[in-house]
Amino acid sequence: xxxxxxxxxxxxxxxxxxxxxxxxxxxxxxxxxxxxxxxxxxxxxxxxxxxxxxxxxxxxxxxxxxxxxxxxxxxxxxxxxxxxxxxxxxxxxxxxxxxxxxxxxxxxxxxxxxxxxxxxxxxxxxxxxxxxxxxxxxxxxxxxxxxxxxxxxxxxxxxxxxxxxxxxxxxxxxxxxxxxxxxxxxxxxxxxxxxxxxxxxxxxxxxxxxxxxxxxxxxxxxxxxxxxxxxxxxxxxxxxxxxxxxxxxxxxxxxxxxxxxxxxxxxxxxxxxxxxxxxxxxxxxxxxxxxxxxxxxxxxxxx
Numbered sequence: 590x591x592x593x594x595x596x597x598x599x600x601x602x603x604x605x606x607x608x609x610x611x612x613x614x615x616x617x618x619x620x621x622x623x624x625x626x627x628x629x630x631x632x633x634x635x636x637x638x639x640x641x642x643x644x645x646x647x648x649x650x651x652x653x654x655x656x657x658x659x660x661x662x663x664x665x666x667x668x669x670x671x672x673x674x675x676x677x678x679x680x681x682x683x684x685x686x687x688x689x690x691x692x693x694x695x696x697x698x699x700x701x702x703x704x705x706x707x708x709x710x711x712x713x714x715x716x717x718x719x720x721x722x723x724x725x726x727x728x729x730x731x732x733x734x735x736x737x738x739x740x741x742x743x744x745x746x747x748x749x750x751x752x753x754x755x756x757x758x759x760x761x762x763x764x765x766x767x768x769x770x771x772x773x774x775x776x777x778x779x780x781x782x783x784x785x786x787x788x789x790x791x792x793x794x795x796x797x798x799x800x801x802x803x804x805x806x807x808x809x810x811x812x813x814x815x816x817x818x819x820x821x822x823x824x825x826x827x828x829x830x831x832x833x834x835x836x837x838x839x840x841x842x843x844x845x846x847x848x849x850x851x852x853x854x855x856x857x858x859x860x861x862x863x864x865x866x867x868x869x870x871x872x873x874x875x876x877x878x879x880x881x882x883x884x885x886x887x888x889x890x891x892x
Contacts, residue, residue, distance in 0.1 A: 666884050669884075701725070726814070786807065786809075795830075839853040842857070852879075867892065872886075
């Protein structure tokens with residue numbers, strides 16, 4: 590093949606050149622359309638998925654909150670210290686909560702589920718669901734039984750509140766918050782060590798707010814607590830400075846005798862991780878927190 594014939598293969602006339610140019614133009618146009626169509630819908634779809642994912646996450650969060658609200662985890666508690674919020678969560682009506690608070694305002698306590706229902710007038714079904722979680726001080730149960738046997742009273746009576754009230758009226762009962770160790774030793778079953786331990790525990794608290802706290806003294810048996818409360822009651826409530834749980838340091842919180850420093854540090858860590866504590870019930874989520882005494886602990890705290 591000579592050089593002239595080789596060139597003839599690559600030589601096009603005007604019509605052929607126009608056709609080739611048109612073909613190349615179509616290829617370029619199709620490539621542009623292909624890339625545009627391919628990229629735009631994917632981006633839109635990706636954004637749509639992101640938006641749908643965020644929206645679904647919000648829905649899941651709301652559902653989770655509702656489920657938590659509907660399925661409450663109950664822990665043993667003393668019904669004498671039910672707050673408005675806790676009463677609402679437990680299913681009590683406003684009127685039922687008000688009846689309990691009016692009863693407690695008279696410095697009286699319920700010592701059984703039956704007494705709680707009698708005071709609040711809650712339904713049998715609600716009492717049945719709550720009663721397994723009621724926790725009363727041991728001395729209220731044992732003390733009541735002992736007093737009933739000694740007095741020959743009817744088994745339908747639940748406590749010895751009547752003789753105590755009569756004793757208060759007669760001026761025979763002394764104030765538990767001002768009793769000295771020497772005076773406490775006059776009670777059968779309390780020696781020098783126990784009397785000093787009671788006073789020391791009371792001083793660390795800043796004073797007893799409720800008589801149930803006497804049963805928290807280490808080594809004090811329920812039978813002895815009942816004997817003490819025949820002669821001593823809280824006649825004057827102490828003025829305490831409440832700890833702000835959302836501002837206090839671990840050291841401040843651990844000043845409360847019920848909370849160890851390690852637990853106080855966890856409370857602060859929990860508070861910082863969650864942007865604050867909104868209800869005292871959140872404290873039971875903290876490891877080693879004494880949840881069985883939450884109703885009393887929160888008397889010394891504020892949000």
